[in-house]
Amino acid sequence: MGWRWGAAVSYTCYILFGSKVLEEVEGEVATFYVMGAASVSFLLVGAAGGRLNFGWSEGGWSWVAITGLVSTAFAATAFFKGLKLVGPSKASIMSAMEPAASVAAAWVAFGEALSAWQWLGAAFILAASAWVARSRKAYPEA
Template identity: 45%
Template structure:
């Protein structure tokens, strides 16, 4: 059942791009989508976290950091993602976004939070080759370079967001952190609305259906399903199963919008996802000290990829 929950979560996240594009077709703006998404999702997740007592006795620093992660990191990443989605195919955005586990690995090595290895270097080279093929395959048609740059900005900002989340260690339960992040992001878009003018809500009524789908299915339900699955199968298996997400996006975008990847892009996408698997698939059981705080230093020593899955399932995505 845990694996099923993880796959359902990946599917719910995967169709977010399709819901977003359908909302744009109904006249919804990027700003309106983000404001409604985080308003609905933040309110529901806060309510659930309060009901479960997940927000009790949290350190002030942890609460402030969680809100700041949403207000700055997650708000920026979501803006990049959904702005790119308004300009280029959902399939391309999904494949580019999924560079983030590789970028997290590279950042963790650069910051000396993790050690390098042949397997990780190989994964990095495979991912770079893969994304090169994905982008070169798009050169056969008219390529929106601004859309590509916006899409590339999403995993870069997301990597920084995850590394900040890593600094929290185990202070904040995942559900509480997710609720705080969504609330912080909502605050950012409310503030932007005051400064730049509130977004227009005069779009077609069907737009509200797609906004509700983004917030309720691809955010709240997707996050809760992931937590339920991870509790049963563990973060490593859950993170591997989450690779189903961009596959769902590609299939859904092809079905709904007729988007088609070239053979070169299919190969590039397969290489990117293979690199993610190489990074996340454990070749042997991990000793207990890697799962718990180090007794000598008192600092958590879980891998950044594991932290990514614990903190990042608020993913925009």
């Protein structure tokens, strides 16, 4: 339970702090610093744990590069641009749609099927996002 609360608090701080940073810098600059800090953190933790392994094939490195550019750098830049455009409250609501979009992409790309419980969970995510979006006047921008 502690990890869940920690993740929620961390993500909230990330969004609120990010909205303040974007008053000073562009989304690309914010992404550069976030990705740089994350890279250093992962390298330090991996080195400390003795689990760094860079022995991938050329094909493996290609997928690492694609994932780094598209799924990480592009996604973070788009999030920061959206955060600056719509504000932290709306951005956090819209980012709650990410799991549903990921499920849809897995279904289209890989033919992944959902169980009834997973469909129910997806419906709850969509309903909660719609409910919060409709009642956004109760949540002023930070």
